[in-house]
Amino acid sequence: MQAVTTRTLFTVTSTASGATETIAGACHRWRFRPHFHAGDELVQILAGRARLRLPDTCREVAAGDIVRVPAGVIHRFEPADGSGWAFRSRFVPAATRSMSIDEPLRKLRTRVRALLRGRSSLHTDVAAIAQACAVSAGHLARAFRRETGTSLHNFHVLLALHRAKALLREGVPIVVAALDAGFYDQAHLNREFVRTFGMTPAAFRAGWAAIGQLTAGCSRSSAR
Incomplete structure (x- = not known):
């Protein structure tokens, strides 16, 4: 159809x-x-x-x-x-297919995805998400973009x-x-x-x- x-x-x-x-x-x-x-x-x-x-x-x-x-x-x-x-x-x-992703990055991505899905709005609180992942906000933003090719907020959307x-x-x-x-x-x-x-x-x-x-x-x- x-x-x-x-x-x-x-x-x-x-x-x-x-x-x-x-x-x-x-x-x-x-x-x-x-x-x-x-x-x-x-x-x-x-x-x-x-x-x-x-x-x-x-x-x-x-x-x-x-x-x-x-x-x-x-x-x-x-x-x-x-x-x-x-x-x-x-x-x-x-x-x-097998994914060639480093294990720490895989765990980080999985954790971030779960945290974003748990939010009730599209306000992406990078600092709070980074704290929950036990990393700095800067490290999280850089690692996430390096692995996925996009920002945390865009991924949230x-x-x-x-x-x-x-x-x-x-x-x-x-x-x-x-x-x-x-x-x-x-x-x-x-x-x-x-x-x-x-x-x-x-x-x-x-x-x-x-x-x-x-x-x-x-x-x-x-x-x-």
Whole structure:
């Protein structure tokens, strides 16, 4: 099922292994904030050229290229020139892989994630989080950015966005999802959602609502 915004088309399809999300973007100077996905992202560049930034590298991609961004990896796409670029992204279950992360950094990241998820607002108190992790605020900020490629606050917002996504998939009203995830209001969620994913919360929710209706309809037909 499809949900359309000004420049993107969001689709949810039902497969044997579950529902699959796809988003296609028309030619535009797309510049997404650093973000991550729960599953692997398969990105096909349909037109133009873009730049993919990862925590430890940067590469240019062009029309015809297909790249796989592993689940959980902070990344961003941005225009490589002024002509814009078009894409299609499909999200699939994460592939099994070994992570080459130092054990102290792994523990620190896990602790920080838990502390951020426990906060009821998007006020990122770096000093308090650092104290809870028994490190200085400066060390925490530097170590976290070095490992993930983004700031603590941006990561905090990303966790809230994924919380909102989970609620929207369940059909929760957008304003309720926004407040539950820690955003100030629906408009705040809308701005951050578009900046990060290239579509509105309404488009995302509509895509999942449509596939839910289709599945329910099939279930009723089978029961007859």
